[in-house]
Every structure is written in C-alpha cells, then in structure tokens.
Amino acid sequence: MKKYLTLQEAIEQGSGKVALQGWVYRERGSSKIKFLVLRDHTTILQCVVEKEKIGEKKFSLIDKIQIETSVRLEGTIKKDERAPTGYEVNVEDLEIVGIANEFPIQKDQSVEFLADNRHLWLRSRRMTAILKIRSTVFQAIDTYFRNNKFYLYHSPIFSPNNCEGGSTVFKVDYFGNEMFLTQSWQLYAEAGIFSLGNIYTIAPSFRAERSKTSRHLTEYWHAEMEMVWNTFEDVMHHAEGVLKFILKEVLDKHQEEFKILERDPKKLEPALKKPFIKMTYTDALKILKEKCKMDVEWGKDLRTLEEEKLTKLYDVPLLVTRYPKKIKAFYMKEDPENSEVVLGMDCLAPEGYGEIIGGSQREENAEEIEKRLREQGEDPSVYGWYLDLRKYGSVPHGGFGLGVERVITWICGLDNIKDAIPFPRTMFRFTP
Numbered sequence: 001m002k003k004y005l006t007l008q009e010a011i012e013q014g015s016g017k018v019a020l021q022g023w024v025y026r027e028r029g030s031s032k033i034k035f036l037v038l039r040d041h042t043t044i045l046q047c048v049v050e051k052e053k054i055g056e057k058k059f060s061l062i063d064k065i066q067i068e069t070s071v072r073l074e075g076t077i078k079k080d081e082r083a084p085t086g087y088e089v090n091v092e093d094l095e096i097v098g099i100a101n102e103f104p105i106q107k108d109q110s111v112e113f114l115a116d117n118r119h120l121w122l123r124s125r126r127m128t129a130i131l132k133i134r135s136t137v138f139q140a141i142d143t144y145f146r147n148n149k150f151y152l153y154h155s156p157i158f159s160p161n162n163c164e165g166g167s168t169v170f171k172v173d174y175f176g177n178e179m180f181l182t183q184s185w186q187l188y189a190e191a192g193i194f195s196l197g198n199i200y201t202i203a204p205s206f207r208a209e210r211s212k213t214s215r216h217l218t219e220y221w222h223a224e225m226e227m228v229w230n231t232f233e234d235v236m237h238h239a240e241g242v243l244k245f246i247l248k249e250v251l252d253k254h255q256e257e258f259k260i261l262e263r264d265p266k267k268l269e270p271a272l273k274k275p276f277i278k279m280t281y282t283d284a285l286k287i288l289k290e291k292c293k294m295d296v297e298w299g300k301d302l303r304t305l306e307e308e309k310l311t312k313l314y315d316v317p318l319l320v321t322r323y324p325k326k327i328k329a330f331y332m333k334e335d336p337e338n339s340e341v342v343l344g345m346d347c348l349a350p351e352g353y354g355e356i357i358g359g360s361q362r363e364e365n366a367e368e369i370e371k372r373l374r375e376q377g378e379d380p381s382v383y384g385w386y387l388d389l390r391k392y393g394s395v396p397h398g399g400f401g402l403g404v405e406r407v408i409t410w411i412c413g414l415d416n417i418k419d420a421i422p423f424p425r426t427m428f429r430f431t432p
C-alpha cells in the first residue's frame with residue numbers, strides 16, 4: 001500500500017517524490033498542459049500534468065476533469081513562487097477515483113443557495129476553517145473542565161420539565177405523554193452535584209425560537225457546568241476561565257484559519273490578556289443611557305440591539321450581573337442584599353456579539369422556587385423531584401451554560417450563527 005501524504009505534509013517535505021490524494025479545487029490548461037489545484041482538509045496545492053509526460057490517452061481523460069473530481073497522483077514536488085501555496089507538483093501518474101458532475105456552487109452565490117447546498121458547501125475553504133476552529137473549541141472546553149477536576153455528566157434529552165420557560169419549548173408526543181426536548185442540562189445537573197461534586201457537559205439543547213435573528217438556532221450545542229459549595233463569584237471565575245482557555249487554544253492553533261476567514265485575531269487578544277469587565281444590570285442601563293443614548297426601563301430585559309450597542313463599547317467580554325428577578329428563570333437565587341434582583345449573570349462578547357453565557361447561583365429554598373414557578377405559570381407538582389433536591393441536604397450551588405455556536409460566531413467574526421454549525425436548524429431552515 002502506497003503512503004499518501006496530505007497536501008500540507010507534501011509541502012513540508014518540499015522536494016522529491018510524493019503520492020497525493022484529494023479533490024480538484026481549480027483547473028485550467030491547454031491541449032498540452034493542465035494545471036490542477038488540489039485540495040484536501042489541510043490546504044491546496046498546484047499540480048501540473050503534461051501531455052508529453054503522461055501520454056495521450058490519460059491526458060484526454062484528465063482534460064475532461066471537472067471541479068471536485070477526486071484523484072490520486074504521484075509526482076515530484078518543488079518550490080514555485082507562482083503557485084498559490086508556493087509549491088508545485090510535476091505529475092507522473094494520475095488516477096481518477098470519483099468523477100464529478102458539474103459542481104453547482106460557483107463564485108458569488110447567494111446565502112440561500114449555499115444553505116440549500118450545505119452538504120456541498122461544507123467543502124469550501126471557509127467552512128473547513130470554521131469547522132477546524134469548532135473542533136478546537138469543543139476540545140478546549142473539555143480540557144478546561146477536566147483540568148479543573150469537573151466530572152462529565154449527562155442529562156436526558158427528553159424531559160417532562162422545562163428549564164427556561166414554556167415559550168421556547170419543543171413538545172414531543174412521547175407514547176401519548178407530553179414531553180419536551182431539553183432546553184438545558186441544568187435541572188438534572190442539580191441532582192448530579194450531590195453525587196459527583198463539580199460537573200460539566202457539552203450536549204445539544206433545543207429552543208423553539210420564533211426569532212429570525214442572526215444569533216438564534218433551534219438546535220445548538222450547549223456547554224454547561226454546575227458547581228457545589230460554591231459562591232456566585234466562582235461561577236463568574238470559571239466563565240472567564242473557560243473563555244480565556246478557548247481563546248488561547250484557538251489563537252495558538254488557528255492562525256492559518258483566521259487568514260482564510262479574514263478575521264483579525266488581534267481583536268481577540270484583549271479578551272485573553274485583560275480581565276473581563278463586571279457590571280450590574282443597573283449600571284449597564286446607566287451606560288446605555290449615557291454612552292449610547294438608549295433608554296431602557298428598569299425591569300426590562302436587554303434586547304439584542306441593546307446588547308450589541310453596549311458590547312461595541314468594549315474590547316473584552318462583559319459580565320453583567322444582578323438582573324431583575326422577574327425577567328430571569330425561576331431557579332436563580334435572590335440577592336440577599338436586594339430582593340428585586342437575582343445572583344445571575346450574562347457574559348456578553350465584545351464587538352456587538354452579545355450574550356454567549358448565562359448562569360447563576362441557584363435558589364436553595366423549596367418554597368421560594370414553588371412560588372416563582374407559580375408566578376411563571378408553571379405547575380410545581382411536575383417539579384416534585386427537583387424540589388426534593390432542596391429537602392435532602394440542600395447546599396449552595398450554581399453554574400452556567402455557554403452557547404458553543406455563539407462563541408464560535410464571535411471568535412470567527414461571523415455575520416450569522418448558522419455558519420458556526422455544519423447543518424443549522426432555525427425556524428425556516430431545517431434541510432438538508
């Protein structure tokens with residue numbers, strides 16, 4: 001069996017014989033010579049096929065090659081300043097592995113067309129770059145929590161309860177019973193801490209979002225953590241910690257990908273090097289009024305537009321704390337110093353990207369939770385098992401959820417969250 005090199009490995013070898021496999025990324029030529037630029041997951045590499053060298057018969061087959069044909073070839077690699085990645089392969093033999101019909105994706109195609117052809121568009125250098133960064137982001141989250149001695153723990157996806165309110169829940173007919181697709185791992189995680197201590201997960205969450213914003217998916221990957229015996233400060237400490245670790249890993253490994261994406265990695269460096277900025281919700285309203293001329297009534301949630309304006313003022317993420325109780329989830333702990341607000345926080349990414357993490361200290365008192373559930377139109381009896389957790393040795397605990405695609409959108413500087421996941425699901429986009 002021949003040893004095939006990736007295109008990047010061939011470039012690193014730099015001279016001598018190479019055997020390669022890949023897809024035709026670009027092709028041009030004449031009746032005597034053909035330039036095939038190959039691509040694989042590593043890079044692109046120009047290959048030259050001469051009729052004289054390869055023979056009339058093979059050359060006539062190669063002449064018909066279209067973009068995305070898969071090929072295997074052997075040849076000699078050498079430096080060539082004129083070639084797109086600085087090297088060129090002089091082909092000695094070439095085998096067509098899979099022919100390609102005329103590739104539907106050409107230059108300057110509409111966003112909708114690319115979305116309809118997502119299964120093919122994934123091969124673009126842009127999507128390859130984003131998906132490589134995505135892979136590193138998952139790895140970094142996992143490494144961060146394991147390094148900090150958190151255990152991996154799983155919640156069910158089918159849930160009889162909803163964690164983040166009924167308005168964005170997907171109902172499922174579960175053998176005649178009504179169930180929901182989970183919006184968050186959290187409620188079951190609150191049971192897990194009594195067994196494992198500090199825990200984390202990376203799992204899909206579902207939200208029946210009726211919004212058409214550029215930052216909402218109906219199915220997204222949610223990195224969540226839950227701590228025990230902790231303080232609210234600890235939750236914020238790890239929100240900042242995991243984001244800094246993700247940035248460090250991505251900046252270390254993906255300078256090439258940033259070039260392909262035309263994203264300036266310098267814009268991410270402040271978030272890695274400087275401390276995040278902490279402010280209360282009430283302070284955030286003051287800043288919005290003074291610096292952005294935006295008047296938000298105390299008690300109203302920050303909308304996408306307000307988060308965007310606020311975070312454009314900073315080059316590091318913001319940790320906005322102590323939101324009004326009535327706009328936050330039933331499980332958030334009341335601030336002992338002000339019963340109008342909760343010990344909850346949203347981490348907002350700079351440059352206008354907005355909320356990437358939401359978390360809180362959890363309410364420990366069962367009666368308070370029951371009261372809040374009723375106020376939010378929920379039936380506390382469905383939450384019996386959850387309320388039990390407050391009746392058998394309840395302890396201080398808290399955690400957060402990080403929207404993985406939100407973080408990727410910010411890191412890659414994307415216009416739309418849909419490009420942060422291979423096959424996005426939104427209200428209007430659910431194929432392919």
Ligand code: 4AD
Pocket residue numbers: 163164183184185186207209215216217218220222224225355356357358359360399400401402403404405406
């Ligand atoms: O703020 P959320 O709703 O918080 C929770 O679900 C908590 N139960 C988490 C916890 O404390 N364990 O969601 C957390 C994060 C948001 O900050 C956002 O980054 C992301 O999940 N998110 C979405 N990402 C993409 N599309 C959506 N529709 C999202 N909704 C939330």
Ligand code: MG
Pocket residue numbers: 346355357358
């Ligand atoms: Mg939130």
